[in-house]
Amino acid sequence: MLAKLMGYFLLGLIRVLTGSQARWHGCPPKAEQRIYFANHQSHADLVMIWAALPKELRHVTRAIAARDYWTKTPFKKWITSAVFNVIYVSRERTADEDPLEPLMEALGNGDSIILFPEGTRGHLGDPQPFKAGLYNLALKFPQVVLVPAWINNVQHVLPKGEVVPVPVLCSVTFGTPMQLQPDEDRRAFLERARNAVVELRDV
């Protein structure tokens, strides 16, 4: 109940602050299993892309969050688990654990996921090189549709290290779905995926 209210509150807040406009440029919103991958510049990214999705898709679309950061305090943990129902991943690698395991489980359950393949929040300008997770998931789940997305302007709402957000109009542009080509190697695919995201900046 409280979590639901918090969800509505955050949704309202992000709409007042950013307008949270979704631009379905390369594909329509559709109830199929998808991996949305986007640039990452601010904590607000997660709420932003979540608010931009239609209500029906929001329930079956789960974002990825770093376990070490988002479980640090009880409040952070509550927000991410009860309100957003995120999938936690560990950033530091241990020998016996595959960091993608929780993602595969979610995809196996039929959920869509939101991925920020840069791994961490970037600074202004171009996104950093993508990490291999996206490639591995695309390899394991060839039937899942990969949708690139560009989140515009959110870094102005809440820059790293600030507490009070300011109102700036933002938008999320969803691009044309892409797929892993049969004999495409990891680097080429990640580079192509990154370009697909960057290209959406100018449409």
Added chain:
Amino acid sequence: MYHSLKNLPASSQVGALFVLVFGILLIASITSFAFSIKEFADEARAEQRRANLESINGILRTSWFMVVVFWLGWMMGNRVALTLFGLVSFFSLREFLTLSPTRRGDHRSLVLAFFVVLPMQYWLVWAEHFDMFAVFIPVFVFLAIPVVSAMANDPLHFLERNAKLQWGIMVCIYGMSHVPALLMLRFPGYDHRNAFMVFFLVMVVQICMVTQHLVGRWMNKKPVAPAISTSFNWPSWWIGISVASVFGAALAGITPWVPATAFAFSFIACLAGSMGHFVMKALKRDRGIPSWGKQGRAITGAGGLLDRVDALCFAAPVFFHSARWYFGL
């Protein structure tokens, strides 16, 4: 009929006015709808007609929106009216600053502008501290914003970034807040009819802008500054202002003034409003965008609120302070 209206209590007069305005808008909307379903054999003409209808519908939508805002404001009292205008300030400032991007170092100044300056300015209006309200932004905020920005330790484009912020605050908060401030002015012998003053100002400025727009399109004269606006030309500007001022004089019955005074004040308001709109066009050209709403490629999805209210933001302070000074209120 005029006399029976004149003898009604103030609230019934305002009510009658709203009925009239809603009626006119309804007729206009129905007419526009009727035109939109009419078919044309000639595809090129139909295309042009559609484009025309589109822009007229835009104006109609704004008018509906404004009238509903006023109606709500009048129904619910001054506090609600101020809140509504505060929201318009908020959303237009959001639009302005999105399209005049600042840097990271300005974050705290932005927080100050949105969450301190804006509520403070509207509170000053509400509390009727007119002397403070007139200088709060030009004097105090003028200093506070650059101080906060300088604290962020980023000298790059400092003057430019601050100018953007100051402009946004002046136009969207300071200018806009003068519209509801009219509700608080105490004209002698004009009790409880201040909603008419707001209506008068908005109506006159809106008529000036619409007339100028339509006449400009129809006459196709040489523009004054083609690099800034392809539609702004002196003849249509004069016609717009004259028509609106004559209209203002005709509305003198709802103001505390005689027709000649109403004419003069309409003239002043339209002069400021149309010039302000022209200046805002220059700002838009500088940013390389056709309108605040579209940001070139519609990336922000703004509604273009600022395009609609910018004339009012410049007209209101000039109108307010001329009236206040002239009548010694």
